[in-house]
Amino acid sequence: MSYAYLFKYIIIGDTGVGKSCLLLQFTDKRFQPVHDLTIGVEFGARMITIDNKYIKLQIWDTAGQEAFRSITRSYYRGAAGALLVYDITRRETFNHLTTWLDDARQHSNSNMVIMLIGNKSDLESRREVKKEEGEAFAREHGLIFMETSAKTAANVEEAFINTAKEIYEKIQEGVFDINNEANGIKIGPQHSPSNSNLPPGSKSPSQSSGCC
């Protein structure tokens, strides 16, 4: 299936906040209560539709452990979107958000869309971070915010799709340079605006002569 756009995402946040489970729920629609520690990064992908257009999401789920931090930093630059995840039942994961955010802002391109996610919303009884606190943090730092549960799948779709919408809007506004792949955005094979009226396969040489 061909896509109009391809977006690269990364998922970041402390270890054990449920990054891999969020990805698994999004790509495979299932929940794995016991998940191995992610080593380095793992890849996942899914197609979504926005505005009647197919959009392919390529997602790199990173290891949260400090030991992998220098490795996972290599992924910031080429990503168009980032899901920054904390665990609502563990305050320290919320407290570390600033560090993560600084790291992300420092190594990514400035237009990267960051979605703040408070995961494990199903564990209301063990909640340590109020929803309002998450909202306030997001407002303060200009992020989109959502509480999700990888277990019940609540808001998981929305989290990934809303991030994509935000990127899509930025593209429409012309904020992203879509021809620079380092931004984490690729135009689909049949959708590149310059040769949309040409059949796929007939490439550049005929293009310049044909337009005038």
Added chain:
Amino acid sequence: MEYFKSGLKTVLGSQDPEQQPSGAETVERLVERVQSSTLLDDRRDACRALKALSRKYRIEVGAQGMDALRFILETDKQDCEIIGYTLDTLSNIMSPTLFDEEEESDRQEDLRHIGEQFTEMFLKKPENVTLILSFLEEYDFKVRWPALKLLRVLLSNRLKDIQDIILVSPMGVSKLMDLLGDSREVIRNEALLLLIQLTKSNANIQKIVAFENAFDRLFDVIIEEGCADGGIVVEDCFLLMLNLLKNNSSNQNFFKEGSYIQKLCPMFTLPPDGADDNCWAPQKTAILFSVLLVVRCLVSPSNPGQVTLSCQKALFTSGIFQALTSILMASGVPINFLAEAICTLSEVIRGNHHNQQHFARVMAPISPPREAIVILLMSMVNEKQSFALRCTVLYCFQCYLFKNEDGQAQVVQTLLSPSYSEVNMVTSGQLLCSGLYSHDSLSNWLSAVALSHTLIENPAQRENLLRVLLSPDPNYRPVTLIHQVALLLQQSNKAQSKIGFLIFLGTWLSHCHLAVKHFLEVPTAIPYLTAQVGSAEGEDDNEELVQGLCAFVIGLCILFNDGTASSYDKDALIQLVSNRIGLEVFSSKLSEVSRNEFYSRASKLPQPRATKPEELLLDYEFCKLFKVLESMIVKAVNPKEPSNSAVEIAENGLVSEYKDVIREQDRKIAELQCKCDSLEKEKNQLKLTLEQLSSNVSQLSDENTLLKAQLHAGGLTHDHEHDLAMQVDGWRTECARKDATIQSLEAEVQRLNISSNQTTIESNPPTDPIESSDMDNLLELFAVQEEKLNKYKDLLRRYGEKVDDDDTDQEISPQPTSHNSPTRNNIV
């Protein structure tokens, strides 16, 4: 050389020809110049000279110059030329290979590892590598090229260390990836080689390289170079792709999701038959071979099942499955390539029912058309075919039947249905059975193993196959297949054949009472097997294997015996084993199998692998079966010693005891859970209070600091006051002092006043009355005098004498003017 010498002369000044300095001295002088020259030109010349010497005198240059060169890299960054020389020199001294200049050297032994040792020295500072990486950003060929070469040298000496350093250096991998887009081919190609080295067995680097759009870049290069008709660069691209994908399921997933599988398809477009003799030119074959390896690693049986399944699907829809089958049927394909293509196709269909079904329908382009499977099996049982090809055909057949009940049924069906007797229409089943009769032991083995795969995990076919009747000799009554195999086993005198038949029998008898019954009815079967197991040690390893497998088959007869066989029920067989063979011997023979070298080799991978035909002895699936059943057989054969009730009762007692223990533990666990929960609650509460307290504390400490601050400020004013007070005191004493002076002065003044008063009092009282009375007297006198004067003036005027009025006045002033005096004198 002459040029170099003259260059040296300009650097070192001309030397007296009789006093040629030794290499070490020259190097020393040059290094000193590199370190101490203040002029860039001098340093550059010295570096150039060092570079020239670094091949012949690499120990000297390395030992003396390493630090100086490293320093140049840091300080002379802006001069491309000197950096180029320095990087080249470092490459030379750390090079893992010997130079021509060194070949004749008598120090060859020292030189062998010198590159590695210098590398180790260089890597003591990991930032050196980061420095080299930074030179890759310089576009100038003079820098980028030697930097790239140096990195390759470092990588070949210390792969792991460099990988670790690059992994954590910011943007390290992206810098390398950017080089793939360099318009200068030589740099791009070198970068490709570098990346192949760098990505070797390091999953993290592989993933980052893939994330940095490596697959896009590679396909760009491949298309630019002309795909399958391109040169070795295209092959390198696929080798890098292979590195990125091998055992890396994340990247495999990415490759599949990124629709890169479709991009592989054009590589397989073959020219029409006989169109071109060059169609299988070595370079093109090599490229296609590497593409096959890429495809294979996407569907390798060792991958996670999920990935393999989805890649198999994508390989079918992208048309690569189709392309592979046409390679299979094409003529003139080099045999090694064909074998690899068959293996690739095998793994593309392995365990994927959809692809297996399509494979079954592939027809060979001959007349009349035949199924490709049959054609393949023909070459498998053909002694004249190459060993490699026959092996891969077996693998293909195994993959076709893997988890494919329909396929298994179809093959068995060809042996049952009447159509097999039709002339010219030999079936796969027939081919395999004929292979059993062959005089070629490899054919026996391959056919037997192939047949065993029609039965794996398929109870129905185990029973169906029992109905197969064979009539090898038209003069004799047909016999059942199982009977025939038992006979063939006894008649054969080659270990390979025997092992093949035993594998087939073992697979057939496992989990199938009916097959065991049929087998036990073969009159000579059990006596033969017991004789084999009981015989003395075989002279070679393979004989041991035969004996072990015979024991295994006996064990299966015991294990899956429902007692319906005429002569041998379970106990009878156990009795037989213990009497004829001895339980210990039986067990040890059985255990020989899993200790055999071929067993461990076969258990590794589903693909049968052997370099020589006689090494093909065991099969992956059979080893799996053996592993599961071996322990069960040992248990079944060994009678439970003082078997009966006593032990059982004891066991029961033990069991109930354990049950109690478990119950107790359960209770404890529940209790502890409760405790844990309450503790958790308590902990949370404590946490809350702690938080409150800590916020209190912080509040208090804030206040404290505030107060401190205030106190501090207060302290300052206090000091000021103190100063002021001091001053005031000072003033005060001063004042007092001055008061005292004033008083004393006042006193003095008073005293003086008094004395002066006294004096005035003494003088004044008499003067005053005197003066006033005198004055009065004098005034009276004056008036009298004036009257007299005026009288005289009138008199004088009357007498006509001119008289000034003034004169009178002047006479009154105390200082009479001199010119009046004559008049006065005159008057007087």
